[in-house]
Amino acid sequence: MTTPQLLFKNRVPGETAFLDVYRRGGGYAGLEKALKTMTPAEVTEEVKASGLRGRGGAGFPTGTKWSFFPAEAGGEKYLVANGDEMEPGTYKDRELLRADPHQLVEGMIIAAYAMQIPVGYVFVRFAYEECSRNLERAIDEAKEAGYLGGDILGTGFSFELHVHRSAGRYILGEETALLNGLEGRRPNPRSKPPFPAQAGLFGRPTNVNNVETLANVPHILTGGAEWFSGLARTKKGAGTKLFGLSGHLEKTPCVELPVGISLGELVETHGGGVRGGRRFKACLPGGASTPFLTRDHWDVAMDFDSLAEAKSRLGTGCVTVFDESTCMVAATLNLNRFFARESCGWCTPCRDGLPLVNWLLERIERGEGTAEDLEMLRDQVRNITGRSFCALAEGAMGPVEALLRLFGDELEDHVRKGRCPLKP
Numbered sequence: 001m002t003t004p005q006l007l008f009k010n011r012v013p014g015e016t017a018f019l020d021v022y023r024r025g026g027g028y029a030g031l032e033k034a035l036k037t038m039t040p041a042e043v044t045e046e047v048k049a050s051g052l053r054g055r056g057g058a059g060f061p062t063g064t065k066w067s068f069f070p071a072e073a074g075g076e077k078y079l080v081a082n083g084d085e086m087e088p089g090t091y092k093d094r095e096l097l098r099a100d101p102h103q104l105v106e107g108m109i110i111a112a113y114a115m116q117i118p119v120g121y122v123f124v125r126f127a128y129e130e131c132s133r134n135l136e137r138a139i140d141e142a143k144e145a146g147y148l149g150g151d152i153l154g155t156g157f158s159f160e161l162h163v164h165r166s167a168g169r170y171i172l173g174e175e176t177a178l179l180n181g182l183e184g185r186r187p188n189p190r191s192k193p194p195f196p197a198q199a200g201l202f203g204r205p206t207n208v209n210n211v212e213t214l215a216n217v218p219h220i221l222t223g224g225a226e227w228f229s230g231l232a233r234t235k236k237g238a239g240t241k242l243f244g245l246s247g248h249l250e251k252t253p254c255v256e257l258p259v260g261i262s263l264g265e266l267v268e269t270h271g272g273g274v275r276g277g278r279r280f281k282a283c284l285p286g287g288a289s290t291p292f293l294t295r296d297h298w299d300v301a302m303d304f305d306s307l308a309e310a311k312s313r314l315g316t317g318c319v320t321v322f323d324e325s326t327c328m329v330a331a332t333l334n335l336n337r338f339f340a341r342e343s344c345g346w347c348t349p350c351r352d353g354l355p356l357v358n359w360l361l362e363r364i365e366r367g368e369g370t371a372e373d374l375e376m377l378r379d380q381v382r383n384i385t386g387r388s389f390c391a392l393a394e395g396a397m398g399p400v401e402a403l404l405r406l407f408g409d410e411l412e413d414h415v416r417k418g419r420c421p422l423k424p
């Protein structure tokens with residue numbers, strides 16, 4: 001069964017679809033429909049009915065988020081597309097912006113109309129210069145064609161859009177740290193409440209959505225909420241999703257597939273199976289901050305609710321696979337080193353807790369760990385989870401908690417044997 005391609009419908013390897021190609025594929029029809037035939041509230045309702053959930057990691061229902069936004073408030077209001085994408089293993093927004101940047105531009109104009117926002121920023125990862133340039137060209141083309149700027153399509157609605165290059169830290173992806181970064185401040189997260197919808201960029205109402213989330217919006221407008229929702233393989237999901245594969249697979253493409261496809265089908269059919277005919281040991285189902293899954297989860301549906309039931313998360317939908325030769329302690333240590341380095345240092349559980357977890361995992365991996373170290377590792381997961389200022393440290397604990405839960409024997413083997421049991 002072939003999946004209808006929405007986000008990748010104009011994708012040609014090595015090429016970027018600009019205005020002509022985008023319009024030939026039906027581009028900007030959703031914008032015309034929204035601006036000319038619907039009220040802002042109707043657009044929000046349509047997005048709500050579609051079941052679209054945020055593609056940036058947390059999976060919050062997009063239409064619901066928009067409905068909280070004070071659309072009627074006068075003065076400055078902002079829309080931000082989060083394209084920071086620095087979580088290891090996650091690269092789907094990059095693929096989207098390389099292939100077809102107008103989708104994000106159109107999605108943002110529609111979102112801005114729904115929330116009556118006059119100014120928007122696309123916050124792009126420092127390393128994604130090609131994506132920033134694609135967006136700048138798409139923005140110029142959209143302005144020239146009357147889709148962006150003042151009095152869009154003669155409807156009286158106006159919207160300005162700018163590209164902002166990130167300074168290049170993982171914490172900048174956290175929405176409130178991102179807003180501080182956009183203001184030119186040090187990117188520590190802000191306390192919530194107030195939420196960005198109340199007091200965001202420069203203290204004004206601001207809506208932050210992921211790049212892929214916003215790029216889905218034109219398709220919802222043209223195809224309708226019911227059609228979009230029905231694209232998912234499971235009732236719990238809606239739409240399609242970009243799944244970026246990486247790790248020990250024969251093939252590592254970024255593919256658009258229905259939400260709710262099984263993990264096994266993703267790995268076998270789209271990843272070509274584990275490389276070299278080896279056995280599948282584990283995977284991170286949605287980026288480096290999502291708890292591991294094992295072969296026991298082969299049939300789990302890749303949707304938000306099913307993965308939560310499996311004690312993990314859909315996260316960004318970018319799946320990293322580990323084969324049977326992987327030492328899961330070493331793999332978890334590698335992930336945790338990243339999180340410890342990227343901590344902004346603002347709160348104690350993250351600043352001091354993550355290096356302590358590193359120290360413990362290093363000792364265990366080297367074969368110097370003790371039973372007390374294992375107990376302290378369990379303690380740290382309990383102490384850090386839910387106690388940090390933002391979700392960075394909690395995300396870092398995802399794989400560590402899963403290591404303890406799913407690979408307890410491997411951890412204990414390291415301690416008992418005084419060496420890594422996977423090394424000869």
Ligand SMILES: Cc1cc2nc3c(=O)[nH]c(=O)nc-3n(C[C@H](O)[C@H](O)[C@H](O)COP(=O)(O)O)c2cc1C
Nearest residue numbers: 054055056082084085173174175209210213391392
């Ligand atoms: C440490 C950290 C990094 C994050 N990085 C990103 C990111 O790169 N891109 C993104 O869209 N969301 C990221 N998020 C989630 C955002 O805070 C926010 O939930 C998201 O942009 C909302 O968009 P969505 O509802 O469309 O998913 C991150 C969160 C945390 C805690």
